[in-house]
Amino acid sequence: MSQAPNRMPLIPRPLTREAFAPFGDVIETAGRDHFTINDGYAERFHDLANIDLAEQNGRTLLSIFRARPRPRPIVITMMERHPLSSQAFIPLYSVPFLVLVAPAGAEPTLENLTLFRTNGRQGVNFARGVWHFPLLVEQENQEFLIVDRGGPEKNCDLFYFEGVLGEIPAAT
Numbered sequence: 001m002s003q004a005p006n007r008m009p010l011i012p013r014p015l016t017r018e019a020f021a022p023f024g025d026v027i028e029t030a031g032r033d034h035f036t037i038n039d040g041y042a043e044r045f046h047d048l049a050n051i052d053l054a055e056q057n058g059r060t061l062l063s064i065f066r067a068r069p070r071p072r073p074i075v076i077t078m079m080e081r082h083p084l085s086s087q088a089f090i091p092l093y094s095v096p097f098l099v100l101v102a103p104a105g106a107e108p109t110l111e112n113l114t115l116f117r118t119n120g121r122q123g124v125n126f127a128r129g130v131w132h133f134p135l136l137v138e139q140e141n142q143e144f145l146i147v148d149r150g151g152p153e154k155n156c157d158l159f160y161f162e163g164v165l166g167e168i169p170a171a172t
């Protein structure tokens with residue numbers, strides 16, 4: 001399929017803790033330290049993410065998103081960031097989803113976009129200010145536990161690309 005001239009294809013790579021480190025935390029049990037609790041009836045995978053919500057007396061919000069897939073190809077016209085807090089997405093079903101990020105700080109560029117696909121047993125926690133595209137699921141009715149910041153302050157900056165846009169092709 002020929003690529004439209006003003007589109008740059010974004011191809012997902014597997015999500016790993018190391019590759020995602022510049023953007024935040026991967027929330028998973030694989031490869032993580034744990035210890036036994038509750039008289040041996042549970043293992044605690046402890047302190048997996050830096051939940052950063054306290055800026056300007058922020059309140060912790062725990063929500064559930066029920067998300068559905070965007071039509072493919074997905075044209076990436078914008079990115080967002082939360083300058084006052086982190087934002088965590090933990091899937092309630094073991095289904096892979098896509099994560100599109102760019103480093104915190106300067107405005108995102110097509111060149112510094114990174115697209116990941118989770119393995120179905122991972123969540124992510126975007127560090128404060130990390131640019132990201134809103135939740136991207138690949139199957140219907142995917143539910144996620146969300147941990148992010150509540151408060152009256154504006155906490156969502158939007159950036160819009162111009163000219164060539166990123167595109168997540170139909171089959172990736």
Ligand SMILES: NC(=O)N[C@@H](O)C(=O)O
Nearest residue numbers: 080087132133134135156
């Ligand atoms: N809008 C909202 O609550 N969620 C977004 O911030 C997102 O990253 O999905």
Ligand code: NI
Nearest residue numbers: 080082087134
């Ligand atoms: Ni967000």
